[in-house]
Amino acid sequence: MAVQPQPFSGAEELPLELLHGELVCSEVLLSKDKDINELLSKLEFIGFSTGYRLIERLLKESPRFKDELETIKFICKDFWTAIYKKQIDNLRTNHQGTYVLQDNSFKFLSRISATKQNLEHGPKFLAYTCGMVRGALANLGIASVVIAEVTTMPTCRFHITITRSV
Amino acid sequence: MAVCVAVIGKDNGPMYFRTRQSGVEELQYHFIVSSALDIIEERVQSSGKSGILPGGVSNPGALEITRELYLGALTAQEEYKVYGYMTNTKIKFVIVIEESSTPLRENDIRTMFRKLHGAFCDLMSNPFYSPGSEIRSKRFHDVVNSIVAGQ
Amino acid sequence: MVKQVRQISGVSCTVQLSKRILSDRIVAGTVRIHGPNFFWLKRRSQLDNARKMSRQTARIADPKKVNSELFTLTYGALVSQLVRDYESVDDVNKHLERIGYNIGIRLIEDFLARTNFPRCHDMRDAADKIQQAFKLYLGLSPGISNWSNGNEEFSLTFESTPFAEFVELPDSCSNLKYGNILPGVVRGACEMVQMEVQSWIIQDTLKGDNITELRIRFIKKLEDAIPAGED
Numbered sequence: 301m302a303v304q305p306q307p308f309s310g311a312e313e314l315p316l317e318l319l320h321g322e323l324v325c326s327e328v329l330l331s332k333d334k335d336i337n338e339l340l341s342k343l344e345f346i347g348f349s350t351g352y353r354l355i356e357r358l359l360k361e362s363p364r365f366k367d368e369l370e371t372i373k374f375i376c377k378d379f380w381t382a383i384y385k386k387q388i389d390n391l392r393t394n395h396q397g398t399y400v401l402q403d404n405s406f407k408f409l410s411r412i413s414a415t416k417q418n419l420e421h422g423p424k425f426l427a428y429t430c431g432m433v434r435g436a437l438a439n440l441g442i443a444s445v446v447i448a449e450v451t452t453m454p455t456c457r458f459h460i461t462i463t464r465s466v
Numbered sequence: 467m468a469v470c471v472a473v474i475g476k477d478n479g480p481m482y483f484r485t486r487q488s489g490v491e492e493l494q495y496h497f498i499v500s501s502a503l504d505i506i507e508e509r510v511q512s513s514g515k516s517g518i519l520p521g522g523v524s525n526p527g528a529l530e531i532t533r534e535l536y537l538g539a540l541t542a543q544e545e546y547k548v549y550g551y552m553t554n555t556k557i558k559f560v561i562v563i564e565e566s567s568t569p570l571r572e573n574d575i576r577t578m579f580r581k582l583h584g585a586f587c588d589l590m591s592n593p594f595y596s597p598g599s600e601i602r603s604k605r606f607h608d609v610v611n612s613i614v615a616g617q
Numbered sequence: 618m619v620k621q622v623r624q625i626s627g628v629s630c631t632v633q634l635s636k637r638i639l640s641d642r643i644v645a646g647t648v649r650i651h652g653p654n655f656f657w658l659k660r661r662s663q664l665d666n667a668r669k670m671s672r673q674t675a676r677i678a679d680p681k682k683v684n685s686e687l688f689t690l691t692y693g694a695l696v697s698q699l700v701r702d703y704e705s706v707d708d709v710n711k712h713l714e715r716i717g718y719n720i721g722i723r724l725i726e727d728f729l730a731r732t733n734f735p736r737c738h739d740m741r742d743a744a745d746k747i748q749q750a751f752k753l754y755l756g757l758s759p760g761i762s763n764w765s766n767g768n769e770e771f772s773l774t775f776e777s778t779p780f781a782e783f784v785e786l787p788d789s790c791s792n793l794k795y796g797n798i799l800p801g802v803v804r805g806a807c808e809m810v811q812m813e814v815q816s817w818i819i820q821d822t823l824k825g826d827n828i829t830e831l832r833i834r835f836i837k838k839l840e841d842a843i844p845a846g847e848d
Binding site: 349353357359364365439441 | 476534552556584587591597
Binding site for chain 3: 312313314316319320322323326328342345349350354357358381382383385428
């Protein structure tokens with residue numbers, strides 16, 4: 301089946317991308333003392349709140365998850381696809397509550413060039429997503445710590461450490 | 467017809483409680499709903515949830531039962547039946563139906579829960595609603611009213 | 618801190634975690650960049666397995682709908698964050714407008730690239746294009762109405778406030794202009810095509826009005842000087 305080029309495809313994704321970029325780069329979330337950690341925690345919380353509420357909607361018609369792994373798989377596939385239009389490329393776990401999700405072309409990183417300086421800015425572009433994952437899991441009864449790691453743009457890894465699972 | 471609609475939070479605290487008529491009866495419904503919660507707990511526990519230990523190690527002895535959100539009739543007395551529903555996010559909905567001359571079909575009950583769940587999702591999406599807090603939303607209230615009124 | 622990690626395949630390996638980094642992660646919360654060797658687990662592609670065991674019923678039906686909901690929820694989280702951050706609701710309104718402006722000046726580039734539209738010759742023409750942009754990016758079809766006599770001012774009308782589908786304003790926010798990002802976007806986008814406009818919300822369904830109405834007024838044509846990126 302040949303894929304027809306669609307001149308307008310992807311347009312509906314741009315507003316979120318721009319809004320996200322704006323939150324990351326502008327000073328609107330920065331307090332007077334320009335504390336970067338505060339910015340990160342606000343971004344993370346905006347993501348958390350979004351993820352927490354979004355998962356409620358996404359799972360409205362869906363049967364209950366069997367276990368934690370199944371939940372994580374949902375995050376890797378359906379949740380990621382809903383947000384980033386692609387699945388997580390690789391999932392690893394130690395089966396003891398640590399999961400590593402790797403995205404080989406993370407959308408929010410794909411538009412910025414891979415200079416060293418930008419690598420330093422990496423955390424800002426990941427905080428929202430970390431929060432989204434943590435929020436979605438939290439609402440499903442899984443408390444976790446989510447951190448992200450960038451080694452080479454635009455690849456990045458999300459480490460989910462489950463702290464409590466109900 | 468539906469005489470009582472309750473939304474119970476993750477921690478089993480009531481988030482919303484509505485009876486068709488307020489007054490003495492209300493206390494009785496509180497009692498009915500809280501005993502219904504025990505049954506919900508049992509049902510979802512036996513559906514394999516408890517078979518999973520923290521960290522994702524599964525217990526092979528766990529039974530796989532229903533994974534549906536709708537839990538069906540929980541108890542049935544002469545005058546009323548109690549139905550339950552639990553979302554993926556562990557919010558419980560309980561609806562008490564009074565037996566009447568025109569009995570409700572299973573599908574009608576499912577429709578009520580679906581409506582309630584839809585209204586709950588919309589409520590959760592309101593950025594000014596803090597999750598888990600008491601529900602004061604007018605929109606949500608209107609939907610519950612329509613359920614109680616049998617529309 | 619040394620932790621034994623059991624692999625799915627049964628192969629064991631040892632993971633060295635720096636205690637400092639571990640506590641950093643928990644205290645500071647969320648994001649740190651670590652070196653490539655921070656964490657090492659044996660690769661295993663579980664997604665293939667996951668595909669086999671996929672939950673057929675959990676498919677997300679309509680990606681476009683999810684997309685707009687995601688924007689709506691993110692925007693909502695932002696607005697409520699700003700309401701917490703700033704004491705005055707007027708400040709929040711101002712910030713939303715500025716966020717919109719900054720988005721507008723970027724959005725217009727994408728719009729011009731996609732559509733290849735020629736330069737607008739008058740306000741009616743511009744109104745038409747703004748309407749199309751709403752359709753393209755947000756899937757909304759606002760009406761155009763209430764032209765002023767000199768054709769320099771018009772309204773975009775929406776059935777309800779965009780991104781506010783689920784919002785119920787608390788009493789403390791009765792002055793909040795929830796959708797105030799929109800006039801900012803319009804102002805920013807127009808400025809990049811050498812049109813200075815003024816834009817503001819005059820009716821809002823969140824406040825009980827029947828429609829939401831965005832007023833846009835042409836101020837002047839800007840000379841080709843490149844406007845500053847930031848407000």
